[in-house]
Amino acid sequence: MKKLLATSLLLCLSSFSVLAATPPNALVVAQSLDDVTSLDPAQGFELTSVQTFTNVYQRLVQSNPKKPTELEPTLAVSWVSTPKSLTITLRKGAEFASGNPVRPEDVAFSLARVVKLNLAPSFILTQLGWNKDNVDSHIQKVADNKVKITWDVNVGPSFVLSLLSAPVSSIVDEKTVMAHAKNGDFGHAWLNDHSAGSGPFQIRQYTPHEALVLTANKTSPGGAPKLGMILMKNVPDAATRQLLIEQGDADIARNLGADQFQSLKDKPGVKTLALPYASLYYILFNTKAKNNPDLANPAFWKAAHWAFDYKGIAVDLMRGQFQVQQSFLPQGFKGALKDQPYHYDPEKAKAILKKAGIKNPHFKLIVSNQPPYLDVAQALQASFARAGIKVELIPGVSSQVSSEVNTHHFEATVSAWGPDYFDPNTNASAFAYNPENGSKTLAWRANWQIPELSKMTLAARAETNEAKRTQMYETLQRKVRENSPIVVGLQNKKLVAIRSDLKGYVQGIMPDMVYYKNVSK
Amino acid sequence: MSTSTYSVGAKRRLWIGRSRQLVSGLISLALTLFGLLIFTFILSRAAPVDPVLQLVGDHASQATYDQARHELGLDQPLPMQFLHYLGRLSHGDLGVSQLTQQPVINDLMRTFPATIELATCAMIFGALFGILLAAMAVFKPGSWMDHLARFISLLGYSVPVFWLGLLGLLLFYATLHWSAGPGRLDDIYTYTMTQHSGFVLLDALRSGDPAILKNAIAHLWLPVAVLALLSMASITRLLRAVMLEESNKEYVILAQAKGASRLRIILVHIFPNVLGTLITILALSYASLLEGAVLTETVFAWPGLGRYLTSALFASDISAVLGATLLIGTCFILLNAFADALTKWVDPRTR
Numbered sequence: 111m112k113k114l115l116a117t118s119l120l121l122c123l124s125s126f127s128v129l130a131a132t133p134p135n136a137l138v139v140a141q142s143l144d145d146v147t148s149l150d151p152a153q154g155f156e157l158t159s160v161q162t163f164t165n166v167y168q169r170l171v172q173s174n175p176k177k178p179t180e181l182e183p184t185l186a187v188s189w190v191s192t193p194k195s196l197t198i199t200l201r202k203g204a205e206f207a208s209g210n211p212v213r214p215e216d217v218a219f220s221l222a223r224v225v226k227l228n229l230a231p232s233f234i235l236t237q238l239g240w241n242k243d244n245v246d247s248h249i250q251k252v253a254d255n256k257v258k259i260t261w262d263v264n265v266g267p268s269f270v271l272s273l274l275s276a277p278v279s280s281i282v283d284e285k286t287v288m289a290h291a292k293n294g295d296f297g298h299a300w301l302n303d304h305s306a307g308s309g310p311f312q313i314r315q316y317t318p319h320e321a322l323v324l325t326a327n328k329t330s331p332g333g334a335p336k337l338g339m340i341l342m343k344n345v346p347d348a349a350t351r352q353l354l355i356e357q358g359d360a361d362i363a364r365n366l367g368a369d370q371f372q373s374l375k376d377k378p379g380v381k382t383l384a385l386p387y388a389s390l391y392y393i394l395f396n397t398k399a400k401n402n403p404d405l406a407n408p409a410f411w412k413a414a415h416w417a418f419d420y421k422g423i424a425v426d427l428m429r430g431q432f433q434v435q436q437s438f439l440p441q442g443f444k445g446a447l448k449d450q451p452y453h454y455d456p457e458k459a460k461a462i463l464k465k466a467g468i469k470n471p472h473f474k475l476i477v478s479n480q481p482p483y484l485d486v487a488q489a490l491q492a493s494f495a496r497a498g499i500k501v502e503l504i505p506g507v508s509s510q511v512s513s514e515v516n517t518h519h520f521e522a523t524v525s526a527w528g529p530d531y532f533d534p535n536t537n538a539s540a541f542a543y544n545p546e547n548g549s550k551t552l553a554w555r556a557n558w559q560i561p562e563l564s565k566m567t568l569a570a571r572a573e574t575n576e577a578k579r580t581q582m583y584e585t586l587q588r589k590v591r592e593n594s595p596i597v598v599g600l601q602n603k604k605l606v607a608i609r610s611d612l613k614g615y616v617q618g619i620m621p622d623m624v625y626y627k628n629v630s631k
Numbered sequence: 632m633s634t635s636t637y638s639v640g641a642k643r644r645l646w647i648g649r650s651r652q653l654v655s656g657l658i659s660l661a662l663t664l665f666g667l668l669i670f671t672f673i674l675s676r677a678a679p680v681d682p683v684l685q686l687v688g689d690h691a692s693q694a695t696y697d698q699a700r701h702e703l704g705l706d707q708p709l710p711m712q713f714l715h716y717l718g719r720l721s722h723g724d725l726g727v728s729q730l731t732q733q734p735v736i737n738d739l740m741r742t743f744p745a746t747i748e749l750a751t752c753a754m755i756f757g758a759l760f761g762i763l764l765a766a767m768a769v770f771k772p773g774s775w776m777d778h779l780a781r782f783i784s785l786l787g788y789s790v791p792v793f794w795l796g797l798l799g800l801l802l803f804y805a806t807l808h809w810s811a812g813p814g815r816l817d818d819i820y821t822y823t824m825t826q827h828s829g830f831v832l833l834d835a836l837r838s839g840d841p842a843i844l845k846n847a848i849a850h851l852w853l854p855v856a857v858l859a860l861l862s863m864a865s866i867t868r869l870l871r872a873v874m875l876e877e878s879n880k881e882y883v884i885l886a887q888a889k890g891a892s893r894l895r896i897i898l899v900h901i902f903p904n905v906l907g908t909l910i911t912i913l914a915l916s917y918a919s920l921l922e923g924a925v926l927t928e929t930v931f932a933w934p935g936l937g938r939y940l941t942s943a944l945f946a947s948d949i950s951a952v953l954g955a956t957l958l959i960g961t962c963f964i965l966l967n968a969f970a971d972a973l974t975k976w977v978d979p980r981t982r
Contacts, residue, residue, distance in 0.1 A: 138818055144942045147686065148732050155688055229699075233692035302732040318731035318738065319942065320934045321821065341818055345932045346942075349797055350813050353805050359812045509947050512689050513681040530690055548693040 132361050136339035137612075137629055140351040141364035143344035144319060150301035151220075151280035153229040158322070158342070160277040160622035165324065165340070167280030167307035168331065170198055170217065171271055173532055175625050178618045179444050181271055185212055185281055185308065185331065191267035193574065195260040197252060204331040206283035207305070207312045212331070214251035219284040221249050221259075223296040231278040234531055238270065239263040266574035269533060276531035277622045282306050310335040310627040320344050324626075336614065336630040355380055355607045361631065362615070363607045367481055368431045371605040381610045384430050384603045388440040388619040389528040390537075391432070391486060391600040393418070395473070398557040399521040402473060409466030411595050415452045416459040418599045419493035427489050428482055435601035437587035438541040442619040445534050445583040451591070459497035472500040474521040478508035486600070487524045515555050526602065527552065532620055534583045535571045541596060542586050543567040556595040563589060660964055667960040668720075668953070672713055675949045682947040686729045703729075716953070725957070726950030730943060735954035738939060743958065744829030745815065746928070746935035750920035752851060753858035758913055760859070761866030766897055768867070769874040780867055787864025796857050796930035803853055811849035813932035820846055854931045858924050862916045869912050870905070877901045907978035914970035921966075922959045 132138040145156035151163050170186040173179070183189075189198045204212040224232050225245040238261040240248055252258045261270065273279065283306040287297035290304070297306075305313040308331055311324035324340040343360070345351045352370040355363035356377055366374070374382050393414065397406040404410050415436075424432040439446035463471055477487040484505055491501040501522075506514075514520045529536040542563045544553035553560055563586065570582035590596070608615055614628035683700045700706055704715060719726060725735035768780035803810040811817060815831045816824070820843050826834050832851070835844040877883065878901060886896050925937035936955060943951035975981050 133819055136818070144730075147730055155690070228695050230687040230691045230695060232695055233690070236692065236694075299732075317741070317934075318728075318733060319742075319939060343814065343818070343932070344934070345813060346938070347929050347932070350800065350930060350932060353800055354812055357805060357812060507680070507945055509680045509685045509945065510678070512684055513679060516681065516684055516689060550689065550693070 132359065132609075133339075134631070135337055136341055137337050137362065137626060137631070138360045139340065139342045139362045139364065140345040140354045140360035141342060141362075142346045143322060143342060144346055146318065146322075148229075148298075148302045149305065149313065149316060149322075150298055151278055151282065152224045152227045152232070152296075152298065153302070154277070155230040157621050161624040162313075162322065162324070163277040163280050164309070164622045164624060165311045165626050166305045166309045166313060167277075167282065168309050169275055169277075169279050169281060171275045173275060173618065173620070173623065175616045175618060175623065178442065178532065178620065178623065181275055185217075189271075193266065194262070195258060196267050196270060197256060197258045200255045200257065201331055202255065204308060205329050206286065206308045207327040207329065208283055208286045209329070210283050210285050212281065212308060213284075214253075214255065214257035216281055216284045217257045218246070218249040218251060219287075219296075220281045221279060222246055223282075223298075224278055227296060227298055231276075231530070234273055234276050234278050237263070238265070238273070264568070264572040266572065268574070268576065269535065269571060272533035273531055280307060283308075311340060314339075332627070335627045337626070340626050352607070355609065358609060361609045361612055364604075366605040366607060368429050368605070371431070371607070372429060374607045379610055381608050381612075383606045383608065383617075385606060385617050386433075386442055386619050387602045387604045388442060388621075389526045389602040390435060390438065390440055390598050391524065391526050391602065392552075392596050392598045393475075393490060393522060393524050394515075394552060394556050394597075395522045395595040396518060396520055396555070396557055397595050398518065399473075402521050404468050404471055405473060405521060405595070407466060407468060408593055409462055410468060410471065411593065411597070413459040413462040413466075413468075413471070413497065413499070414494075414597050416455045416462065417494045417497035417499055418452070418597055419454040419489060420450070420452070420599050422454060422493065423486060423489045424600055428485065431482060431603055431605060432600040433603065434599065436598055437591050438537050438596075438598055439534055439583065439587055440529070440537075440601050440619065443529070443532075443534055443537075445580040445587075447584060447587050447591070454493060456493070456497035459499070463498065470500075471498060472502070474502045474504055475524060476504045476506060476511050476514055476520050476522070477524045478511050479505040480508060483508075483524060483526070490524065516550055518555070518557065528621055534580075535567070538567045538570060538583060538586055541594075541598075542590050552596055558595050656968065660968070663964055664957065664960060668717075668957065669713070671953055671956045672716065675947070675952055676709060676712075678947065680947040682729065682949055685947050725954035728943065728948050728951040728954075730946045730948045730951060735950050738951065739936070739954055739958055741829065742934060742936045742939040745831075745933060746921060746924075746937060748830050748832060749851070749854055749858065749924065749928075749933060749935060750917065752855040753862060753920055753924075754913070754917045756855065756859035757862030757866060757916065761863040762870065762909070764863065764867045765870035765874060766902075768871045769878060769897060769901070770893055772875060772878075780871065784864040784867040784871075787860045788868065791926075792857060792861055792924070793926040793930050795860070796854065796927050799853050799857055800930070810853040811846060813850075813930070815847065815850055815933065816843070817846050817850075854924075854927055854933060858920060858927055861924075862920060865916055866912055870909060873905050873908050874901055877904055903977075907974040907981060910970050910974050910977070914966045918963045918966045921962050 143158055146158045147156065148154045149159055149162055151167060154160060154163065168184045170184065171181045172184045174182045185201055185204055186198045187201050189196050200212060200214065206212060221235060222245045224235050225240045226242045248260050250258050286306040287301060290300035291297045292299055303316040310327055310330045310332065312327045314325045315323040321344060322342040326335045326338050328334040345354060348367050348370050351363040352366060352374060354360040358379065371382055374380050395405040399405050420434040424434050434450050435441060436450045436452055437447040475487055477483050487503055491503050494501045511523065515523050527540060540552045543551050544558060544560050545564055566586055570579055570586060573579040573582060611631050613630050616625040617623060683696055683703060683705060687695050687699050704712055728735050728738055731738055764780040764783060768777040770776060804812050824834060824838050824843055827837060828834055831847045835847040883896060883900055886900050925941050928935045928938040940955040943955065
């Protein structure tokens, strides 16, 4: 088999080598693979992993790639809902790559193993009140092609559907996975570098820090992919990725910096794409910081809103990598506020500080030493200085920065927040929610006590009337934007370059929304 | 009769002496490694980084966090953690990397050959040209050859290696097409050639396909050249200094007075006397190449040990960091021991 593959690839290459440097039936993607910890949907929570899940697995429902706010049935065909349950009918004749049929048992197994394994993304499903003891009773087969999902917490079925569309809810092939289970791990160790799904591709080979090779799964229920192979190569350096795409040795180069992007713009044979992305950049103040009581003063927060040079960073400094966004839902999310009430006005910030009697305003800003965080932080240091606020920059390794933030050993930080699933609650429960149950939400990290907002966040999550729900999120965004120690300023764009002969490449605003199925060249 | 008894006794003493030397050598090796382990372990735990947070991310729930912390054994006291680590180590188990979810030993076996291949090739060329350049420099100190040697070694010493790598790629890969791109092989071969040894050159030879070998060399030569320049620079600098110092010694002046040619003086008189130092320089240079040409490996997307260790460090992947450090430490110590033995063999003064 290997020899056959080698020969056919070689033949393809030799006949096409003049026209293209990458094999004609394979897509070569240059990106960093260093983030991957696991390719098991119950654990993988990083960019590369969730993008792989979209192409290797399918979920019951998924966002429409062309219109992401709409959910479309994928492994499900239809569902019937009550306020506390969903009865889902499965697609007839759907098969996994192994040839096994997709059964209600597979759905129950896939969702229950996430809860029982209790790994990083499990919180998405445990929000429904599921735990390792009760989860089996909440997901049950009711007919040969029907599964019933129930929950006790106060949320509506549309919220549950959006959780079921998250990468963690990928449906795995129980028979294949359990054949590889060891020591009660539900096949976790095996799934770390293998796949057992029904998506358009399957994992052929994964070598950590080197490459991830996917081959076509022609029997995928949504239809076979156009290309036979996807080859994701680990190229950790962005400048090297630029060279590869320029030379035609890669078809897609991901996560470029603003510099690489600009210099690729006019290169022949290369098309650059600045794709809207749902990640928000914010500055967050610790309101209980030792030795800096000013950070708890709402007037200080207000001044910070006016001392943030939104446009200067988005337009001039990080050319094209950011757009201005001041509310906690990113553009592209249902209910995201479009108006931007703040602009850079250092004089106004000074006046607010003076009126509040804050003398010698200053803070220490810890930030990851990676681009673009450090660039943004340096720009903020300059823009705050003009408003009379002295910022001491403390760059560090990102693991160190997040450790310090999560133990409240910091005064302020610049960081990014990406949504975990495609529903406004994912961000509301970070920016406007601080329950006293140990959840380390963003509001918790800021030591921001907000019983009222927390209640509103829960109420919005429970609301079943869509229009009313959207309205509630709008109100929440306004309240946070009006008065909070978290200043949201920028929304990220993903800078990607593709070869201009590539067709059908689609990438959406959520981290997992990368679709290789219809790509051809 | 008495002569033979004497000789047997002397041989025995010699043998005992040698084995004592060997045993004490092994003990000091083990102690050094143990010290290295303790040091790395303490450093990794003292770092202001939470490995659990790195593993589960900062969106995960408290329950998930607690479970991961327990599984990593981080809820136990520090000495216990170290003892457990040593216990596993004695079974050859270096633990599982959090980042790759693979046994660290497998990761090391995958990444180390790539580094050895790169480092060895770079060392061969670096040493060859370094020695040649140093000899040229001392041939006539202050001449244009000397200046050239000093210039080249200064260049190799002071230019940042990642910049040199990127520039090399831009010139030889992007513009002139003399070199293949980053990585060890073209994609077409990477996933079709069976890798037996992990050394691409050997595997390519074994595959019997000249196209693969050609491709492997096309990928290899540029990073090798960059690293060779780096090691050549340090070899030339050090060797030149040592040889110049030697040229002022009386035996050289005597040889000059007797009318020996400069070439003869360098080759026959000076060279044997600096051989011991040269071996040490080469060993250290090779060890530093092995411990990871981190930046070169990053620029050339070379999946070697240096890159593995760096990404493990960034992710506070302690098992991986400890495993890689142990491997590098062992290499360092063994290379040093080997260089010592070799020096003793070639230079009777050090015995």
